[in-house]
Amino acid sequence: MIEILFSIANFQNFINYEIFVDFDDSLSIIKGYETIYYINNSKDTLKYIELNLYANAFRPNSKYNQDIKNKLKVKKTEIDRSKPKDWGYIIIDSCSEKFDTNDMLMRVYKTILPNETTKIFIKFTLKIPKLFDRLGKAEQEYEITQWYPKVGVYDERGWRTYGYRYNTEFYGDYANWKVSIKTKKNYVVGASGYLVDSIVNDSFKILTYKLEKAHDFAFVMSKRYKVEEINYDSIKIYILHYSNDSNFIKVAKYHSINALKIFSKKLYPYPYKTLTIVESHLRAGGGMEYPALVLITNPKEFKIRRFRLINSKNYYLAIVIAHEIGHQWFYGIIGNDEAYEAWLDEGMNSYLEDYYNHLVFNDESIYNIFGNLRKIIKFYLGNYDFRLFSDYFVYLEPYNEPILGKPAWEMKNYWQVYNRGKNLMLALQDILGDSLFDLILKEYFKRFAFKHPRSEDFIKLVEEISNLDLTALKNQWLYGKGLPNYSVYKTINNTFLIKGTYKYPISTIIDNNLLKLKPDTIINAKKIIIDPYNRVLESDEWDNTYPRRFEIKPFFNIPKMGYYQISYIPFIFYNPFDNYFFGIYLRGSESYKRHFFSYGGNTKGDFYLGFWENNFLFNLKFVKNIFNFDFGLKNKFIQLIVFNDYINDLSYLDENYFQKSNVWGIKINGFYKNLKIFSKISKDFLKFNINYNFNILKMLNVQFSYYRIFGNYPVHERIYIDGGFLYPRAFEILLPYKGSWFYSKYLVFNDGIYSKRGENIFSDEFALSEFKISPFGIFGVYSSVGWTGKIYIDYGIYLKLYKIELKFVNFNSFIVKIN
Ligand SMILES: [Zn+2]
Incomplete structure (x- = not known):
């Protein structure tokens, strides 16, 4: 069911807030004295008023803290792990009316008739938390937001008092504000609103601010803030910073004026007398909006270097500033239910x-x-x-x-x-x-x-x-x-047909003219581009142009909409079993739909051809005059593949059999979480392999496997274990397992077609370990040492791209003989 989402020219209730704030920095406490004049413009008689006690979010038993646990699937949050002195909460010391509270909700019982104004007085104590999200103290700065008992919105749906919830912003009625802040004299204060009065004596000061027609009020305090003041039109812009970072100041100055100018012209004149930009320690994203005040985290403060880098050339900082100032319109001037x-x-x-x-x-x-x-x-x-x-x-x-x-x-x-x-x-x-x-x-x-x-x-x-x-x-x-999707197709009559999921006209370039075209139109042209400015996001952007667009790049492509992208990687491969193989990998992709092709061949006429994409797989092999292929469908959980195999899993048992076999069958592979099942079914045998993979301490990856072949062939089974260190991902070691079968997936390239080294070795005396280092991510060196009755040594370099691992093997490596 969809809720009807109209306000249908409804009433708006209005509030006058008068708050006196007495700030004690030694205890991180605010004593608040709040007078609320609530004007009921609805036709309803209200039995009570609901208020949000947002600050109660920042203690362990709050709904907000539970939200985090549910959303992030953690047992303990930062709030749980912090000391009680870091928590935040709000205590109602007294109220002029009967009231009760529950977590973040306060209900004040007082009947208010339509068109009546009522007065409520609340005395409260706010314990300022450590900055967990948006309210709190970080380093020397106090960011005081969502801090006072705030009246919820009574609208056509009734009371909307949500409290402070995970990821969620706020909803408040428009109000006029008079907020007086008493602090020690050496605190610099920034606030929503404009200063109307200041009383300063030897030890403290009281600053009084006013703000009209705004649905919230926030302020900040710090002993080390410096203030830059600039003017745009009749608006005073204050930039409060603690870092003295001249770059931050420069970007904030330029983009605050620029954004005010552009948005005022495009939408509606900026309605407030001041705009305060605060350099913030904010935890919830790069910035946060309040009426006439925005909090902006200096990207220099990002703990992770990667995030600092995204701000090179100040692009990121400028965009965050513009975004938060934009909220003065979409949030400030228009106050929707967020x-x-x-x-x-x-x-x-x-x-x-x-x-x-x-x-x-x-x-x-x-x-x-x-x-x-x-x-x-x-x-x-x-x-x-x-x-x-x-x-x-x-x-x-x-x-x-x-x-x-x-x-x-x-x-x-x-x-x-x-x-x-x-x-x-x-x-x-x-x-x-x-x-x-x-x-x-x-x-x-x-x-x-x-x-x-x-x-x-x-x-x-x-x-x-x-x-x-x-x-x-x-x-x-x-x-x-x-x-939605728009597309263009060529018809048999050499005309073009425009199709669209919805039937609104769309900007289209026909040859060199920009027109608006309705879907289902047939048109005569040489060249068509639907939606040339990319305004309509579509499930498929590639089919918007005719001729279709392709892009070919070496090694890789950065996924790009509207193009069929092909990247290519040439390779040379050698091992004594297959000799030289030359080839090329092609990777084709259309946004997230990926396809891979590979082709390889050697001077003796052997070749390999493969095609696979997210759901489809096709491999064709012709090696040593033997032809085989497989094709099938696959998805995340199951793969169904038809195969025709000469070099199958039984070949090591009998060298002659290797020449003779021509087996048809199907592979059914299943995957579920850590469990993998591989099976190969043919009329002569059934191969079954089940693996269970798990991780110890996020470091050691261990795999238990059971393998068995049933059928006319020498039946055998084996149980084995292998594994490797995956963290810090610099190396992997296959654990030796002596006295049983050992199967090494790492030594075999691409289903064993190029090499039989180390795969399915029949020996009671086999042991092997492999060591890999990849200091540069995609390149690495490896070495393996094993025992199969003879010492087995191999070393070389390898290249890893996508899921493909190319090994440039050492020419002298010893080949394990097929028994
Ligand atoms: Zn936003």
Whole structure:
């Protein structure tokens, strides 16, 4: 069932907050004195008021802490492991009315008639936690957000008081604010709102801020903040930083003015007198929005070097700043329910971020994050549409789910709301055209500024202005999952047919003209490109162009939408059994659909040909005048393969048999978690192999196996164990196992076709160990030592690409004779 998501020109309740904050830094405590004037604009008589006690999230028995355990599947969270002095909570010391509390919910029992204003006074104590997420102290800085008893929203659905939940943001009614903060004199304070009064004496100061028509109020305090002040129009911009990092200040200055200018013009004038940018220690992502105040983590502070690197050329920092400032519109001016309809803020704001990115950085942005590697990267990326590719992730499991119907904390992947929301906006922009789309955005703000529109309010507005039926569009992006697809096909009459999952017209280049085409159109042309600006994210981008686009690169490809990509790796291979083999590996892929081809041959006329992709496998071998092949279907759990084999698993038993055998049969292989079953069934024999693989201390990978052949051949069975160190992945050692069969998967290349070394050796005296080092990831050296009645030594280098391991074996290596 889909909830009806209208607010239908409803009432909005309004609040006046007056809060006095007495901050004690020695105990990390705030004593709060909060007066609430609640205006009931609904037609309902309210029996009580609900408030959020968000700060109670940061102690072990909270719903929020339980959310983390459920979502991350951990037994203990950081909160559980921390000391009570690091926890956060809020205690209601007194209230002017009867009340009760439960975890993050407070209910104040007071009857409020329609159109009545009521006054409530609450005295509370806030214990400031260590910064676990968004509220708390980190190093010397206090980031005071979600901190006071905050009235929930009473809307057409009743009270919406969600508390602080995993991944979830907030929902609040618009209010006017007067907040006075008493601190020691040497604290520098930044706040939502503008300063109206300051009282300073020898030891403390009281700063009073006001803010109108905002649904939250946050502030920060630190003794070491420095403040940079700049002006844009009549707006004062404050940049608070603790690091003195001139780069951070420079980027914050430029992009705060730039973003204010661009978004004010595109959507609605920025409504507040100030904007405060705070250099933050934030744990939840790179930034967080509050009315007239944004928290931005300096990428320099990222603990992991890899994350610091993504900010080379300041691209990342600039985008985070633009994103958080964008929230002043999609969150601040339009205050949607962020728990149930988060796409209205995060999705629309991601569209805005994307717009900013395109306008300010153009297509160079992607290269900026690669810094010095840009030349090589550019060779592989070409004209890369990073957005298109990263957005394609929404289509993949587990990202693929509808974005309406569930609260954010129940979603499998919250990033959905960013991506699907943005892609709905981009698709809409293409359908409506830029000017009508911009007009509708402006109208959305005109009509819903300082209100709580619902998803259907937006859809209705677009339908009203555009005269279009958006049912298919919203079912695709909001209520549905998966992606639409447009495609072009050549017909037998040499015309082109445009197809589309939904029937909205789409921008299409026909020869050299840009037109809007409706699906099911037949057209005469030489060249067609559907959706040339990549506004509609599709399940298949390759079928958008005619002629189809291909890209061929050596060694590898970076997955790119819209192209069929081929990479090639030439190889030379030698072993004394097969002599030289020359060949080439080809890997073909279309976004996530991958195909592999390989071809190899030697001077004696032997060849090998293979083709396999995610679900299909085909191998053809012609070695030593013997022909064999296998083909089949496979997926994650089961493989079904038909084979015709000369060199089968029995060949070592009898050298003559090796020449004679021509066996047809099927392989049925099953995989489930650590368990693997391989079976080969033919009319003469059944081979059965079951492996159980497990890990000790995440280091030693051990495999137990049982192997048996039933049939007309000498029946035998064996039980064996092998394994290797996988961590730190620098080497692998096969454990020797003496006195039984030993099977080494590592010594055999590609199902044994090139080499019989070490595979299925029949000896009671066999033992072997192999050692591998790969200091450069894909290259490595290996050596093996074994005993098969004779000493067995082998060493060489190897190359590992994808799942393919190429071994350049030592020419003098001893070949284990087939018995
Ligand atoms: Zn955001």
